[in-house]
Amino acid sequence: MSKYLQMIRKSTDLRQEEIKKAVLSIIHRDGLKNLSTKNLAREVGISEGAIFRHFNTKRDIIMSIMDDVIEDLIENLRKISLEDIPPPERLFKYLCNTVTYLLENQGITILLFSEASYENDAEMLEKLNYIFNNQKQLAGKIISDGIAFGTWDESVSVVDLSSLYMGIPITLNIELILNRENFQQENFCKRMFEFILKILKK
Amino acid sequence: MSKYLQMIRKSTDLRQEEIKKAVLSIIHRDGLKNLSTKNLAREVGISEGAIFRHFNTKRDIIMSIMDDVIEDLIENLRKISLEDIPPPERLFKYLCNTVTYLLENQGITILLFSEASYENDAEMLEKLNYIFNNQKQLAGKIISDGIAFGTWDESVSVVDLSSLYMGIPITLNIELILNRENFQQENFCKRMFEFILKILKK
């Protein structure tokens, strides 16, 4: 007679995706503290041992999610920054894509900002750094293009404006954590973009 | 013969301050993960039991630090927002005071942004909300004053600009965690203030 009844098997590839999704669900719903491997296993619907069949360590799961962000968000933004459309239009698209991604992947926000500083893990911080600095520098590139193009005020400091720009997605993140219901997220990117445009106006 | 040698005693008031300082030191130096009561006791130089003589729970320590932020930072900003000086000058002072506070209390940054979302603790989130929204609304008040005064463009949305404004201290926080050495923090508030001014210009 069988010892375990109705065991559902899936490939490691599929399970890895399920596990990563479950991580974000737990963080978004219950907070980072509840992201134990036990809870994670329950969320996925497998045993705790199975989790470690598909990932060597819990840390590997987090790192893999960070790699996803790099692949999905950053590489998309890189493409946009290189598109052959006028800088104003390009910067707008760039900002709105960022905002959309953050709205669609809300668990990631907490994961990125909390986990790295929580763990104080050098490799994690490096990945986070990569994500942050690429977002910033690619935005800076578009701004530089617009200035070189003659569209925008050349006296504006690209570095400084990139810093201010980065405040937009980050504030969005914070507002989503703190004011999730009150926050007016419609046209958020448009409204913020108008401000950036005004700064860049000759 | 004495069982313990050279026991240094201090009042609960003093110890509470020492403990709270130690919390920020540990977070700043080793990350939130290393903020165990055991490490905390070692950092202060007392036994773990003594920690619980001065605070009932570890959570109480964090809450008390958050109350300090409200008392030290927010109440100071409130006063500035009510000062009888021209809005541009007032907003500049407001921003620079915020920046200075954040630079001088770097452990607090991580504590505020990570701990609350880590614990997913309603009361903690409420305090964080209070800190965030007051900073934002008081800045908004100064902007409104300037518009009412006739100095600034009345077509600017105060709510939206306050959101953008909040990006400044928050980005500063992130940069301090990620780029601590490279980050150019001199005149940071001035450079950011110039951007806000340009947006507000008629």
Added chain:
DNA sequence: ATCATTTGTAAGTATTTGCTCACAAAAATA
């Protein structure tokens, strides 16, 4: 000087954590 109060210690506690292991069973391959 006596004694209650306060502040300290050291050695516990129960619980949770990330992770391992021996083995069961489904799926792929021969």
Added chain:
DNA sequence: TATTTTTGTGAGCAAATACTTACAAATGAT
């Protein structure tokens, strides 16, 4: 069909965590 490989289970592990407790010693009031 027979065998190997992959995916699963559930019990259990050492280490860490927040917190407690019994008792020691310093301090302040009488």
